Amino acid sequence: MLTLKQIITMLHQKGHKVTPQRLAICEILFSYKSHPTADEIYKRVSQKFPTISLSTIYQTLNLLMKLGLIQELGFPNISSRYDANTSPHIHIICPKCGNTQDYEDKKFEELWSKFITKLNFKPIGQRLEIYKYCDKCSKIG
Amino acid sequence: MLTLKQIITMLHQKGHKVTPQRLAICEILFSYKSHPTADEIYKRVSQKFPTISLSTIYQTLNLLMKLGLIQELGFPNISSRYDANTSPHIHIICPKCGNTQDYEDKKFEELWSKFITKLNFKPIGQRLEIYKYCDKCSKIG
DNA sequence: TTTTAATTAATAACGATTATGAATTAGGAG
DNA sequence: CTCCTAATTCATAATCGTTATTAATTAAAA
Numbered sequence: 001m002l003t004l005k006q007i008i009t010m011l012h013q014k015g016h017k018v019t020p021q022r023l024a025i026c027e028i029l030f031s032y033k034s035h036p037t038a039d040e041i042y043k044r045v046s047q048k049f050p051t052i053s054l055s056t057i058y059q060t061l062n063l064l065m066k067l068g069l070i071q072e073l074g075f076p077n078i079s080s081r082y083d084a085n086t087s088p089h090i091h092i093i094c095p096k097c098g099n100t101q102d103y104e105d106k107k108f109e110e111l112w113s114k115f116i117t118k119l120n121f122k123p124i125g126q127r128l129e130i131y132k133y134c135d136k137c138s139k140i141g
Numbered sequence: 142m143l144t145l146k147q148i149i150t151m152l153h154q155k156g157h158k159v160t161p162q163r164l165a166i167c168e169i170l171f172s173y174k175s176h177p178t179a180d181e182i183y184k185r186v187s188q189k190f191p192t193i194s195l196s197t198i199y200q201t202l203n204l205l206m207k208l209g210l211i212q213e214l215g216f217p218n219i220s221s222r223y224d225a226n227t228s229p230h231i232h233i234i235c236p237k238c239g240n241t242q243d244y245e246d247k248k249f250e251e252l253w254s255k256f257i258t259k260l261n262f263k264p265i266g267q268r269l270e271i272y273k274y275c276d277k278c279s280k281i282g
Numbered sequence: 283t284t285t286t287a288a289t290t291a292a293t294a295a296c297g298a299t300t301a302t303g304a305a306t307t308a309g310g311a312g
Numbered sequence: 313c314t315c316c317t318a319a320t321t322c323a324t325a326a327t328c329g330t331t332a333t334t335a336a337t338t339a340a341a342a
Contacts, residue, residue, distance in 0.1 A: 017308050017319060038299085053322040058299065076215030077330070079298065095265065108256060115249060116271070123271045124236070130257070131266040158288060158339050179329080194291040199330065218299070220329060 001030055001084055002069065010067060024048050025060045029070060029084045035091075035100040037079040071125055073100060088112050088126055094134035103130070142171055142225055143210065151208060165189050166201045170211060170225045176232075176241040178220040212266055214241060229253050229267055235275035244271070 002010075007026050011018050024045045028036065036044075042057045061082055064070045073091070074080045078098045090103040116123060143151075148167050152159050165186045169177065177185075183198045202223055205211045214232070215221040219239045231244040257264060 015319095019308070019320065021321070051322075053324095055300085055323075056321055059320080062300095072217050074215060074217030076213050076221045077297090080217045105256075111252070115246075119271070121273055123273050125272040127268055127270040127272075129268040129270075130260070130264045131268075132262055132264050156288095160289065160339070162290075192291075194293095196292075196331085197290055200289080203331090218328090 004030065007069065010069070014067065016063065021045070021049060021052055021056050022060050022063075024052075025057060026064070029064070029082060033085075033102070035073060035081040035083050037081055037098070039079060041082075068124075073127065086125070088116070088128065090128045090130065092130050092132055094137050095131045096133060096137040099134045099136075145171065148210065151210070155208065157204065162186070162190060162193055162197050163201050163204075165193075166198060167205070170205070170223060174226075174243070176214065176222040176224050178222055178239070180220060182223075209265075214268065227266070229257070229269065231269045231271065233271050233273055235278050236272045237274060237278040240275045240277075 004023065004026060007030065008018050008023075011022070025041055028041050028044055038054065038057050038061060041061075042052070042054045045052050045057065061070070061072070064082075065072055068086065069084070071083045071086050072080050073083055073093075075093070075095070075098055078096075081098060081100050083100075085102075088109050090105060090108065091100050092103050093100050112126075112128065116126065145164065145167060148171065149159050149164075152163070166182055169182050169185055179195065179198050179202060182202075183193070183195045186193050186198065202211070202213070205223075206213055209227065210225070212224045212227050213221050214224055214234075216234075216236070216239055219237075222239060222241050224241075226243075229250050231246060231249065232241050233244050234241045253267075253269065257267065
């Protein structure tokens with residue numbers, strides 16, 4: 001996963017401005033191993049920047065995606081989540097609330113990577129997902 | 142993939158009515174190896190039932206999902222697609238238009254199935270997806 | 283044939299995300 | 313350091329896929 005310094009360099013290189021808002025958003029995405037929604041990022045950045053707009057969060061997320069630094073995990077009906085780890089790995093996801101956690105299996109990741117390289121094209125992303133109601137959601141029903 | 146007869150039996154068993162609208166929707170889902178959107182289904186069923194409502198399409202899709210007969214493939218910003226093949230297989234998807242095609246690799250499917258059975262829980266679904274702009278969308282940019 | 287709960291269909295409502303546009307600001311030029 | 317300008321931010325409106333609501337209709341059991 002990238003460091004903030006690397007991200008700043010990358011933004012400068014591609015001619016994008018490095019704003020405090022962008023840094024705050026990146027800090028959340030790249031410092032924690034979570035998969036936050038836009039709104040979760042918004043709430044956390046708001047603590048530092050009380051006037052930040054949700055709009056800015058989405059614009060920054062879209063920029064980071066265009067640069068290939070993060071991946072969007074979209075689901076039906078519920079908010080997308082954003083993952084700063086773009087290398088292949090398995091997610092275990094609750095289809096009701098979207099709670100997403102990594103499932104580490106180095107062997108399988110390696111196998112999948114090999115499979116990807118054998119394709120006759122270069123994919124721009126991939127998803128390996130297993131669905132399972134989380135404890136909270138399976139209690140509610 | 143299930144036949145219409147099997148679906149009818151299943152609906153009766155679970156106490157659901159077998160309506161001409163539901164049959165028409167199932168016919169589209171289970172007779173072709175496509176992954177249509179709700180609107181695509183709506184347009185096709187409308188030819189037979191000009192007064193059908195998009196609402197009915199969604200209600201039927203949700204029923205079929207609850208029965209575990211189809212899987213929803215949801216994406217950010219674009220319409221979900223519905224797949225009547227619920228056994229594990231790889232999709233190649235255009236992230237722009239959502240065009241989805243199957244990628245058959247029996248060996249990998251077997252490997253994944255084995256992996257699933259080794260988990261200490263029974264998943265309610267899974268997705269194996271590779272993203273790649275389709276010819277149309279990569280031309281537009 | 284009658285009855286009744288399930289289903290349909292039309293429309294309103296919802297919610298996540300994008301679009302718009304005026305005000306602000308990062309960062310280069312002088 | 314100051315000025316300039318295009319990029320960015322922020323507030324709000326708009327969009328669009330999907331769900332909720334409800335009156336009218338219908339499948340299917342009695």
